[in-house]
Amino acid sequence: MGKTPLSLLRIQRELEEVQINPKDQIAFERNPNDTGTVLYTLYLTDGIYANQAYTFAIHIPLDYPFAPPKPWCLQSVLHPSIDERGRVCLNITREDWSMRYGVQSVIFGLSAIFYELPEDTPLNKEALDLFRHSPQEYTAKAFETYSRQIPNTAYNTMK
Template structure:
């Protein structure tokens, strides 16, 4: 037989322990692991991480990378990470919100990075993803492309690839596709003059 008085007593005790506030939401194992990963972040220079939905929603992350070497120096690239509750057993879903001319990022923002697919292991973390994304800008990979045209240019004519990247980052057209201007230093200068 169910003892209703005992259950009511437990509820009153729980309410007293939370000082009238609703009880805290129980965190999933993925959220607990994510707290640990965030506490241990060691980001590359010129890399920022934010939580667009506030500190109560760590499962949605925004990362801004500003490569300091390679073809993409001077650019600022924004990525969103949606961390699933099953993290770290499944990798976060990563999208590039900056339209970029890149062999490993298509025009819809999908990212081709092996650790986000078949090479993901639970020992990997957010820091690993950030360094992997950063490496894509330092050493784009023409052997596993999402943008096959950009990969072919990188492989066959690296100087033309460099010009195409600069044109795209400056807000120009590459192969009849318009890219918005996203040079970091110029954006900083423009906001300073306003």
């Protein structure tokens, strides 16, 4: 029987210690067949996305914490930081990554982008333009996109 990679031991410890924004509710799920991925569901209680839940697959690379975790949104969402394939733009998982960060930082980042829409590095420029020029229409369209979700429908693009 092989040893458990240090990256998975660290992530296990981190998940036991996760603290969240008091406004949010979260759920974690580990896949026994894919120990390098954590499913994270964020239940939003305030703002444009109030009363909506979004699930993310957070891929933990074998060289974690030297390389950042990569979050993917598993359902379609109208958001400047999430593209149509579910890729998420969080600076902390790109050029700002440091091994002193952990999955807790990624979780805070995922929560934060729903409460304050980042405008500096959008993946979905059309969503950002709509938000800037017509916030009411953006809010309505974001709700419509969420309402059209078929339960358990997910992107299958984690590549």
